[in-house]
Amino acid sequence: MILHICSATEWTGQEYRAPSLETDGFIHCSDPGTVHLPANSLYAGRIDLVLLEIDPARLDVPMRWEPGVPPHPAGIWFPHVYGPINADAVVAVHDFLPASDGAFRPPDSVARP
Incomplete structure (x- = not known):
């Protein structure tokens, strides 16, 4: 499974x-082990967020694992849709x-391998 962070109002079920x-040119996503990285970097203080849990096998478009944009200092790759x-x-x-403490962590309800 991959994850995408967005506001609750952005997700309409469509x-x-x-x-x-x-x-x-793509939608930034994460996996359960990396979702806290963009969350803490880009969404500090936000309380209106949801995680979309996405099954890559069900996507109608390509998904690729690539370096982050910008690249993560540790060389971590992320899924891009x-x-x-x-x-x-x-x-x-x-x-x-x-x-x-203000830090984001994946919820326990997120599927993990």
Whole structure:
């Protein structure tokens, strides 16, 4: 499974198009072990977020593992979805709130290998 962070109002249950699809040509995603990296870097203080849990096998568009944009200092690769995310590829939606210390961690409800 891969994950995408967005606001609760951005996810409508329909085909999903993140702004990065226009600017970067793909939708930025993470896996359960890396989702905290972009969350803590880009979304500090946000309490309106959800995680879209996406089954890559159900995507109607290509997904590739590539270096982050910008590249992560540790060389971590992330899944990038090259087109809109079809609604039936989203198998679950999880509230994504920071912990009491303000840091994001994956919710226990996210599927792990």
